[in-house]
Structures are given as C-alpha cells and as structure tokens.
Amino acid sequence: MDLLSTYIVHQADNALILGHRNSEWTGHGPILEQDIAISNIALDLIGQARNFYQLAASRMNEMDPGRNVGEDDLAYLRDSNEFRNLILVEQTNGDWAKTVLRQFYFSTYQFLLYRELVNSSHPDIAAISEKSIKESRYHLNWSSEWVIRLGDGTEESHHRMLQAAQELSAWIAELFLAVDFDYEAEATHAGILPEILKAEWYQRINKIFETATLPKLSSELKPLQMLSGKNGVHSEHLGTLLTEMQFLQREYPGSHW
Amino acid sequence: MDANPHSENWPLWEVFIRARQGLDHKHAGSLYAADAQMAIENARDVYTRRNEGISIWVVESKNIHASNPSESESFYDPANDKVYRHPSFYHLPDELKNI
Amino acid sequence: MLPEQVIFDQKIEQEVRIEPKDWMPDEYRKMLIRQMSQHAHSEIVGMLPEGNWITRAPSLRRKATLIAKVQDEAGHGLYLYSATETLGITRDETIEQLHSGRAKYSSIFNYPTLTWADIGAIGWLVDGAAIMNQVPLCRASYGPYARAMIRICKEESFHQRQGFEILLTLSRGSEAQKAMCQDAINRWWWPSLMMFGPNDDASPNSVRSMQWKIKRFSNDELRQKFVDVCVDQVKTLNMHLPDPAIRWNKKTGHYDFGEINWEEFYEVLKGNGPCNRERLEARKKAHERGAWVREAASAHAAKKNNLTNSNIYGRQSA
Numbered sequence: 278m279d280l281l282s283t284y285i286v287h288q289a290d291n292a293l294i295l296g297h298r299n300s301e302w303t304g305h306g307p308i309l310e311q312d313i314a315i316s317n318i319a320l321d322l323i324g325q326a327r328n329f330y331q332l333a334a335s336r337m338n339e340m341d342p343g344r345n346v347g348e349d350d351l352a353y354l355r356d357s358n359e360f361r362n363l364i365l366v367e368q369t370n371g372d373w374a375k376t377v378l379r380q381f382y383f384s385t386y387q388f389l390l391y392r393e394l395v396n397s398s399h400p401d402i403a404a405i406s407e408k409s410i411k412e413s414r415y416h417l418n419w420s421s422e423w424v425i426r427l428g429d430g431t432e433e434s435h436h437r438m439l440q441a442a443q444e445l446s447a448w449i450a451e452l453f454l455a456v457d458f459d460y461e462a463e464a465t466h467a468g469i470l471p472e473i474l475k476a477e478w479y480q481r482i483n484k485i486f487e488t489a490t491l492p493k494l495s496s497e498l499k500p501l502q503m504l505s506g507k508n509g510v511h512s513e514h515l516g517t518l519l520t521e522m523q524f525l526q527r528e529y530p531g532s533h534w
Numbered sequence: 535m536d537a538n539p540h541s542e543n544w545p546l547w548e549v550f551i552r553a554r555q556g557l558d559h560k561h562a563g564s565l566y567a568a569d570a571q572m573a574i575e576n577a578r579d580v581y582t583r584r585n586e587g588i589s590i591w592v593v594e595s596k597n598i599h600a601s602n603p604s605e606s607e608s609f610y611d612p613a614n615d616k617v618y619r620h621p622s623f624y625h626l627p628d629e630l631k632n633i
Numbered sequence: 634m635l636p637e638q639v640i641f642d643q644k645i646e647q648e649v650r651i652e653p654k655d656w657m658p659d660e661y662r663k664m665l666i667r668q669m670s671q672h673a674h675s676e677i678v679g680m681l682p683e684g685n686w687i688t689r690a691p692s693l694r695r696k697a698t699l700i701a702k703v704q705d706e707a708g709h710g711l712y713l714y715s716a717t718e719t720l721g722i723t724r725d726e727t728i729e730q731l732h733s734g735r736a737k738y739s740s741i742f743n744y745p746t747l748t749w750a751d752i753g754a755i756g757w758l759v760d761g762a763a764i765m766n767q768v769p770l771c772r773a774s775y776g777p778y779a780r781a782m783i784r785i786c787k788e789e790s791f792h793q794r795q796g797f798e799i800l801l802t803l804s805r806g807s808e809a810q811k812a813m814c815q816d817a818i819n820r821w822w823w824p825s826l827m828m829f830g831p832n833d834d835a836s837p838n839s840v841r842s843m844q845w846k847i848k849r850f851s852n853d854e855l856r857q858k859f860v861d862v863c864v865d866q867v868k869t870l871n872m873h874l875p876d877p878a879i880r881w882n883k884k885t886g887h888y889d890f891g892e893i894n895w896e897e898f899y900e901v902l903k904g905n906g907p908c909n910r911e912r913l914e915a916r917k918k919a920h921e922r923g924a925w926v927r928e929a930a931s932a933h934a935a936k937k938n939n940l941t942n943s944n945i946y947g948r949q950s951a
Contacts, residue, residue: 297688300700304684305915307923308544309677309711310565310576316704317579323697330693349692373926422571429936430929437925525691525749532807534691534749534799543725544931546718563781564715566724568930569937580708600654633761633793633866 280461282333289329290362296322321412328405353526357515364506365448367515374437381420386452388413389474398466421485428489450500456507545594547573552589650776653719666720670727673713675739676706682746709785716777732917743906750817756796758825765859769849804870819875827898829856864888
C-alpha cells in the first residue's frame, strides 16, 4: 500500500476501531438515553470509516488495475500489524468514565485534524473531512460535558475520572507523533503533521479539566517504548478485537454477506 | 419529581420538535436527562435521528401546566445521507409481497 | 352509571382517543400500564439477542445497519416508557417490576442468537410478527399509546426488510450459508408463532382488551395472517418452514398449519427458556453499573442549579 493510501486508511482505522468499541455499549448503557447517544456516535464513526476505506480502496484499485479491493477487504482481511489506528482507540471500554474520557481525547484530536483537512489538497479527503467535522464537533461537545459532569459530580465519579486519566495517559503522546505516511501526506498538503495540533489540543483538554476539577495534563507525556499503533505495533487489545470482528469473514472466506 | 440532588433520579423532560421551517413545535414525547443540555442532545438522538437542522425545545415536565390534553402528533421526514434507514434502500425481489 | 363512565364509553364507541387527563376506569388504566410497560420492556430486552452480533457483523454495511436497528429498539422502548408514564407510573417503577420478575416481556427474546443468520431470521420473522401486532395498535383507544405506535411502525418496516435481505443474501450464497439460513429459520419459526399468544379460547385478557379497543384483532386472527404471508415469502428464499402440516385450505382461503408446542410456550413464559436468566441479568447489571453515573450527573446538575440560585439572590453557594 502506498503512503498516501496508508494515511487515508489510518483515518479509517481510527474511526472504525473506536466506533466498534463504542458499539459494545449498545444494550448495556447506564441509562436508555445514553445508550442511544453512544450508539449514534458509533454510527457516525463507522460512517466516517466507510468513507475513508472506500476512498483508499478506489485509490489502490486505480494505482493497480489488476486489483479489486473494497471497504470490507480493508476492514476484515488485514491482520493487526497492518492496522494503523492510534493505540488510544483500541483500549477497552472500562467504565463510563474511561469511555467518555477516551472519546474526549480522540474527538478533540479528530476535530482539530478535520479542521485542517477540510483544506487538504486532495479533494476527496477535504470532502470527507467537511462532512465529518460536524459529527466530530458533536462528539467533542457530548464528551466534554460528560467529563465535566463526572469530574465535578460525586466523589466516586471524580475518583473514577482520575483513574481513567491514569489509564489513558500512556496513549496521549502518540496522537502527536508523525510516522512515514504523515510526512508523505504533509509534503503534498494532502494532510498535516499531527504535532501542529498539540498545543491547542492540550489547551482545550485542560480548559475542560479545570471546569471538571481534574488535574491538568502534562504536555511532557512520553510515548510508551516499543509500541506504535500507527506503525502497526499495537497493544494486545487489538488482536482480540479483530478476532471477534473479523471472525465470519475469516471462517467463510470469499462469501458475500 | 425528586428533589434530592444525589439521587440517581433524573427529572423528566417533555420534548417539542419543529420538523421544518414554517411549522410550529410539536410535542414528540418525553425523556430523562440530568440537565437541559443533556435533554436537548438526547432529544436530538431519540426524536430526530433521521433528520437534522430542526428546532428542539425541552421543558421539565413539572414546569408544564395543563388544562386539557394537547395534541402531540409529530411527523418528520428521513434525512438523505443516512440512507439505510429508508425501507427503499433494500433490494428485494419484485415478486415479494407484504414487506 | 356515573357521567364520566358514560363519556368514556362514548369515546370508545366513537373512536375518540382517551388522553392522559381524561377520566378512565381503574381497570382500563391498569390494563394499559401492564400492556404498554411490557411492550417497552420487550423492546429493551430485545436489544440483547441482536446486540450480541454487533461486534461480529460480517460487513461494514451490516454492522452499521444492525447498530441502527438495535438503537431503534432502544428508541421504541423509550417512546413506550414515555407513553406509560402519562398513566401515573414512573419509568423507574416499571423497571423495578421488570427486574423483580413481576412484569413480563415478549418471550421470543429468551431464545439465543447462535449464528449470523439468526439476525436475518429475527428481522424477517420476529419483526414481521411484531409489525402484525403493532399496526392495529396505531388505532388503540389510548392517545399516547396510539401515537407511540405510529412512530414505531414507521421505523419498523426498515427492520423487517433488513432481516429479509440478510436471509436472501445467505440463500444465494455458499452451501454453508444456505444451511445457516435454513437452520435459523428452523429455530425461529415456532417461537415467532408463539409471539401471538395463546389460542383465543385460552386468552382471558383479550376479551376486555378488545372491548376497550386496546387490542383490535384476536391472537388467532393475527397468527393466521402471519402464516399466510410467510408461506408466500419463504418461497423467495428457496427455503422451507419447519412445519410439514402447512397446507393450503381451499375452503377457508388460508394455510392450515401444525399445532404449537404450548408446553414450550408456558415454560419459557415461566422463566425456563434458554436465555431468561441471562437477559434479565444483563439488564439488571447495566442498571446497577449505571447507578454511579446517574448519581454523578444529578449531583453536578444540582451544583449548577445552586450556583445559578445564589447568583440570583447574591449569596455565596454553600
């Protein structure tokens, strides 16, 4: 896969894996209305993933006329070392605090990213970003409010938010680390280097954290050694997730569903 | 309903939706939310999943004073981009009846 | 008779809807609360057998449509809880009835979803049966119930078509997929027929329910209609229904069909179905695990309110 296609697939993988995680709450949410809310977010993300996968697939097919791949080949037939999502999004749901914090971190990042990508030199990337940014903004607002409610709610919810922040802290640094496909995309202005989002990301997070009575995040967080989701080196969670997600396609190869 | 701030019980809200410009807000139903912002978001999720850009009002049920029951029918049209919610999205053989 | 009773009876007679603040017989109110809340519980519990396959849906399109369908069911539950509350009972009280076992939900959801084809079978048969029950309810005598049902019926047709299309795709696929399709139909057919309830002569609630126009057609009428429609539709799938007794009856103009296993029906209703315990446990667990979330949101809302109040009165908040 060429680097620009990989850049596009990276966007899709982020959205698919997080959408998949959120969908695990369906039927088990803390109250019916929130079950519906998080399912809506899952649907938005899966929709974004589909758009990016379809774009990547058509690009790959154009570049190699012998090839005929579709969105499902990309989603269901790659092993975990070929997935390029951030490790943050493959983390397990944990409790509601961990889920909303994971969403808050990712949606802040994704919103800022889409804000840049609407000006992408690649018209399809720009178009998808334009369509998706409204959803991203909604996810950002929804999760910000929950971070505030839980951070400044009861003692228990505050404690759980601290716990969630602790668990997810290892995965923040990766948001702003560029890999080969980022450099390629940036060179042609199809994309950007994620480090340009860092300052504003921290500013937004900490502003909400302040209202939520949560301690500020340090911007000196280091990425964990030897792991890089964007390079296909994931946490153990992705393998299990893909085993479940891809099972039918693997069990019945070549079938139409 | 419940004045204890630390109970799990959220207040009940009545939801009013204006489906299109030029129409009035109509009562669509009720839902539970902890605060007004959540109520509006929930209303959007529950009562407008198939449409966007319409106006939502939420009022805590306790703040509604009624004399007679009011009409609360509400209609909306499905949005264009979430096409899988339309029955017509599915390709079923013509000879299939009753579905 | 009291004048209110006369007015009530006239409304029923003239198809004028009964609204929340109208006088109604106590038994009418109780019957509605029971039927509507159980209908709501069914929608919520019904999310579980299908939700079971969301993470394993075999294509992105199927994944998205399944999430949307299950989400719709949550919404339907919500409309129905909302309508039930107009009768003077809270959602929490009805949920307590569900969790304690005092309230029932549709038994069909006590069956397991073992393969992807089950998702198709549920859409075609279970939603198909539900639609048949639900369309007449759009004219139920109680206004909020009828309106909730109108909204639900609009969304339901997408569900049935989705299910049928899943089966159609399987029926045109590999030998393994065809076998999967037939197997699912074999397991879901009879429980779907049971969704229409006992035979009319074994159904005491129905008489009153029909007099008060909460129920419009009898169990057997609806079940017969359902059989007739499905016998026709299964031909498109090149599959068969697991009932050798199905035969066209020229005299009645309907399909005769075999005897339902009523022992299974009553056992599952009593709690001895394959998944009764799991379904209820899942709902109780979600509710219990959600308690701290609901408390936190309430606490935060109260803090915000205190802040607002103290600003109005110029006092520092406590």
